[in-house]
Amino acid sequence: MSQNPLRLLLDFDDRIQRDRDQPSAFLHRRDRRFALDCEQQGITPDASHWLAHMDRLSGPGGTVTAGGRELRLWRRVNGGFVAAGCLIGILTMLGLLFYDGGQRINITVILAFVLFQLLLALATTVQALVGWQPWRWLLRRFHRDHASPTRARLQPLLMARAAHAGGVAFSLAGLATLLVMVVVQDLAFGWSTTLDTAASGYHSLVNNLATPWSWLWPAAVPSLELVEATRFFRAASGTTGIDPSRWGQWWPFVVMLWLTWTVIPRVLLLILSQGLLRHRAARLLARHPGMQALLYRMETATLDTGSSHNDAADLPDTRTRSRPDLLPDTPIMICWAGAGEPELPQRLQAPDTRIFRAGGRATLAQDDEVLAQVGDQLAGQKAPAVIVVTRSWEPPTGELHDFLETARERWPSGARVTLLPLASDPNRPPETHLVQPWLRFTERLAPGFASVALPPTDEPDPYLAGSVQP
Amino acid sequence: MTTAPVFAVVGHPNKGKSSVVATLSQNDAIAIALEPGTTRARQDYPLTVDGQKLYTLVDTPGFQRPRRVLQWLEAHSISASDHPETVRAFVLQHRGDDRFVDECELLAPIVAGAGIIYVVDGSVPYSAEHEAEMTILRWTGRPSLALINSIGEDDYSDTWQSALGQFFQVVRKFDAVRAPFEQHLSLLRAFGQLEPDWEKPLERATRFLSEQRHQRRHQSAGLIARALEDLMSYQEKRTLTLNQVAETSDASLAETLRDRWYQHQRKREQTLRIDIEHLYQHQRIRRQEAELQWHSQHDLFSEDTRKHWAVSKRYLATAGFGAGAVGGAGIDAMTLGSSMGTGALVGGLIGAAGSYFYGDRLLLPALNIGPLKDGLKTASFGPVQDSQFGYVVLGRAVDHWWHISHRNHAGRDLLELEPADHHWLEQLDKTSRREIQRAFDRCRKQRPLTHQQRENLTAAIEQAMSAYDDWRLNRA
Numbered sequence: 001m002s003q004n005p006l007r008l009l010l011d012f013d014d015r016i017q018r019d020r021d022q023p024s025a026f027l028h029r030r031d032r033r034f035a036l037d038c039e040q041q042g043i044t045p046d047a048s049h050w051l052a053h054m055d056r057l058s059g060p061g062g063t064v065t066a067g068g069r070e071l072r073l074w075r076r077v078n079g080g081f082v083a084a085g086c087l088i089g090i091l092t093m094l095g096l097l098f099y100d101g102g103q104r105i106n107i108t109v110i111l112a113f114v115l116f117q118l119l120l121a122l123a124t125t126v127q128a129l130v131g132w133q134p135w136r137w138l139l140r141r142f143h144r145d146h147a148s149p150t151r152a153r154l155q156p157l158l159m160a161r162a163a164h165a166g167g168v169a170f171s172l173a174g175l176a177t178l179l180v181m182v183v184v185q186d187l188a189f190g191w192s193t194t195l196d197t198a199a200s201g202y203h204s205l206v207n208n209l210a211t212p213w214s215w216l217w218p219a220a221v222p223s224l225e226l227v228e229a230t231r232f233f234r235a236a237s238g239t240t241g242i243d244p245s246r247w248g249q250w251w252p253f254v255v256m257l258w259l260t261w262t263v264i265p266r267v268l269l270l271i272l273s274q275g276l277l278r279h280r281a282a283r284l285l286a287r288h289p290g291m292q293a294l295l296y297r298m299e300t301a302t303l304d305t306g307s308s309h310n311d312a313a314d315l316p317d318t319r320t321r322s323r324p325d326l327l328p329d330t331p332i333m334i335c336w337a338g339a340g341e342p343e344l345p346q347r348l349q350a351p352d353t354r355i356f357r358a359g360g361r362a363t364l365a366q367d368d369e370v371l372a373q374v375g376d377q378l379a380g381q382k383a384p385a386v387i388v389v390t391r392s393w394e395p396p397t398g399e400l401h402d403f404l405e406t407a408r409e410r411w412p413s414g415a416r417v418t419l420l421p422l423a424s425d426p427n428r429p430p431e432t433h434l435v436q437p438w439l440r441f442t443e444r445l446a447p448g449f450a451s452v453a454l455p456p457t458d459e460p461d462p463y464l465a466g467s468v469q470p
Numbered sequence: 471m472t473t474a475p476v477f478a479v480v481g482h483p484n485k486g487k488s489s490v491v492a493t494l495s496q497n498d499a500i501a502i503a504l505e506p507g508t509t510r511a512r513q514d515y516p517l518t519v520d521g522q523k524l525y526t527l528v529d530t531p532g533f534q535r536p537r538r539v540l541q542w543l544e545a546h547s548i549s550a551s552d553h554p555e556t557v558r559a560f561v562l563q564h565r566g567d568d569r570f571v572d573e574c575e576l577l578a579p580i581v582a583g584a585g586i587i588y589v590v591d592g593s594v595p596y597s598a599e600h601e602a603e604m605t606i607l608r609w610t611g612r613p614s615l616a617l618i619n620s621i622g623e624d625d626y627s628d629t630w631q632s633a634l635g636q637f638f639q640v641v642r643k644f645d646a647v648r649a650p651f652e653q654h655l656s657l658l659r660a661f662g663q664l665e666p667d668w669e670k671p672l673e674r675a676t677r678f679l680s681e682q683r684h685q686r687r688h689q690s691a692g693l694i695a696r697a698l699e700d701l702m703s704y705q706e707k708r709t710l711t712l713n714q715v716a717e718t719s720d721a722s723l724a725e726t727l728r729d730r731w732y733q734h735q736r737k738r739e740q741t742l743r744i745d746i747e748h749l750y751q752h753q754r755i756r757r758q759e760a761e762l763q764w765h766s767q768h769d770l771f772s773e774d775t776r777k778h779w780a781v782s783k784r785y786l787a788t789a790g791f792g793a794g795a796v797g798g799a800g801i802d803a804m805t806l807g808s809s810m811g812t813g814a815l816v817g818g819l820i821g822a823a824g825s826y827f828y829g830d831r832l833l834l835p836a837l838n839i840g841p842l843k844d845g846l847k848t849a850s851f852g853p854v855q856d857s858q859f860g861y862v863v864l865g866r867a868v869d870h871w872w873h874i875s876h877r878n879h880a881g882r883d884l885l886e887l888e889p890a891d892h893h894w895l896e897q898l899d900k901t902s903r904r905e906i907q908r909a910f911d912r913c914r915k916q917r918p919l920t921h922q923q924r925e926n927l928t929a930a931i932e933q934a935m936s937a938y939d940d941w942r943l944n945r946a
Contacts, residue, residue: 149919289925302521306515306516306527307496307499307515307751309497316507394599395483397506397534399536
């Protein structure tokens, strides 16, 4: 994995964009796992390790990363700028050195052009630092996709780098052209200005400009005599009688001027923009919201609350086929597990009603005794029937099932049981959803043995009014 | 290292054992029904941190034949000291016995060392009929806690509380469907109090749960911010060829674009809903507003919704003043303060006036049908030019978030999102208002938000969530 901070940032930004739609629980699990693995191996987890880990897990043969794509694009842009710079550099220098043997090549024009180049280079850097992008529409046309905020922050610097690369190519091509022209042609330099300037003033200007190389190449610093001798006025026709070779003595100055004030600043600014780019990329990566989120995910333990088990679809069959029956006319009543306490509603009690208690707090032996007593009562009856009063809100249990199964075995054949679920207010009908389990309970007993009846109340029977509940 | 505590949630059938487990384990996929015997086998729900178990809740079936079990135990015991042994023997002997499947399922974790969470329903009258099962549980000798759940409307919890106190170390009320999150944590801490060794893991678990909840709130704000950004800047575009131009009138083109724009916006809102629900581990919520209908009461853009969720002119003016003042302050900075803050004031006034006069008109999003060029015609609809639209979406999103974050996983009811009857956003602080307004304005102009602006918007939405929370609290 490349350590190039720019590539790292672009890859990271792309990965975060791709993670956008992943569930946060998954991301947390994945990144925490990575952090724990790193801890085990004694590695400090960082962005480059993290990206390398992701790529390794996905296996070889992955497509080019976003960083790679972006860098390739910018390499192309840089290449374009360099090529254009070279071409324009050659043409510009040819233009500047245009000499048909008539007029001199004006040093003042070259000075002005060098100054313009310098200002242009500085403006490019300042613009990149400020983040102003007047050429944005052009990039948008190439890019098409919506740049992420991170890329948007990088664009001015990337563009500045491309511009400086073009500038360096421009200045080098210009320098090369200058040298070739010096060799293959006789160039006549002179200086000219409309301003009322003395040669000494002009000399001090060029002297100051030549300060950086005066110790290195004294011949490249024009002397006062040369300055005095090479002033020309376009209105004055012909030469002023000086040695033609003197016109050419300016060339070392021009070469050094171009090298020092055009080539070197551009190279320095190119290096600076490259450095700034790396610095900003590193800073953007550190401050990337995705990085903060990643660090949080790596540092925070994953929490699983036990939500993986799913049996929501595994619900019991709640279809009810039977319907409540009529309450039989029988004096035998068994109150199951405390039902009918403290006392049964009046309308359920007749003078001859015999009430037994079973289930709940009663012991199993007491239950047996109740079964035996009721069995005795039922013996010899034509249509033996028993009412078992229950609490509608306490659902039927295995104990009641056992009790009724035993009853069926012990009581005379043909005996029937009617379950009577009471509401907590026994004078009101039980809620329908509480009666349903009782109906289904009777379906699980021997066919025809048990049924459910609703307590007689003044209110209408919901089962008679509507259809069978599902 | 000590093993993580296990808590067996036991009780009579149909008393809400699964509901308690569903809420505490934040699992809405546990079968819950008003039918005895819905839980047929025990199921573990461990809480793990980085894969390490801190505690396990065990959901169990209810007691079916407690008196028969007790009779067996009593017949096989000589003194109180052999009670736990006898219960273990019962489980061993009856494993695979059809009559005692449920009892073995519920007693097995307890004899293996689990703590007992005994659940009763406090909405039905107390009865002493369950004493057999309570006695069995006491025989196991394990630490125990009784939980008074509430399934129905009535409340008999006080009588239950005094009665259960005789059998259990700790008795707590806990409504599995309605208990707020703080009560979940306090209940878990109570579990930890049952045995000295259990205190630390349960304390750790509650800390993690609390942090997770905090983080979820922040993540929700981020999700809402992203959705707002998408919705506010969305543009529906269509390019027509020469043939298509001939076939389609501008009016029908506008209609199609508008329909598609609305469709996209509704879909995006639904995605946000689902994202928030999944964040809070709600996978199976049924929402009232699943199908948004044009002109229906809960529609995103109906006049009625707007009346409920949109903010007042006064609110917009203050938010506008803030945004304008910031622009004006830039002028002050450029003049190095020599304009003495007039820039901020003038900017603020312009912003406020603009917001006051134009802000509350629910303008239709800009429809733009371009001229025929190179045999192609481009038409676009959106982004919405009225920031009220953003407030409508924000209001609905925060309301949904609030319901989801306060919904327990035992809840199986339909989630009805009714519009609020108050402009609660007006309780939001000025900085947050400004941040929201500024983000809306940027999106409207289809300028992407920077990371910093996005963070600010998220923070402002988090503030809005707090404001809504407070407003709900005060209203209740």
